[in-house]
Amino acid sequence: MKQLIERKNRWMASHITEAEFPTPLSEKGLALYQAAQKSLTFEPHQALDSESSNSLTIYPVDCHPLTIRYSLVLANRWQNESDKEALIEYLTQIMFEEDSPAQLFVGFFKGKPAACGMLFHDTEHGTLICDVAALPVPNQSALISEMQHSLAAKAAGQPLYCEQID
DSSP states (O other): OHHHHHHHHHHHHHHHHTOSSOOHHHHHHHHHHHHHHTTOOEEEOOOOOSOOOOOEEEEEOOSHHHHHHHHHHHGGGOOSHHHHHHHHHHHTTOOOOTTOSEEEEEEEETTEEEEEEEEEEETTTEEEEEEEEEOSSTTHHHHHHHHHHHHHHHTTTSOEEEEOOO
């Protein structure tokens, strides 16, 4: 599992470290993201018997406007406004190749982006469910749970590890 997490973190960093002209703000965002990754824990995914509420309409991120929405939701994990700005600058730099190991998803609640998450695949080590977040709304924990459940269903049949969210 450690190799899987390291591979995901290298992939996430590559959007800035391999950029020809990264902005100072995107570099700050990467540093904040990497610092937060150090405190995360992952465990084998435990299938839940409970049914998902289906309050989210979940779309794969396949264009820049959805990357922006993904970034806006995930940046809400940070409380400081300047940190959020840096995270948004960093996350909106994510680029996808056809054979990308990552799939990002945005969940819309009542027509507005409200949750996000990532599946990171490695044929040798399995799949991570990570970077799951929801906006700070009254049903935030339900949206996070629904996103995790949906991502787990998309990755069925693979060794699956899930980021533990407080």
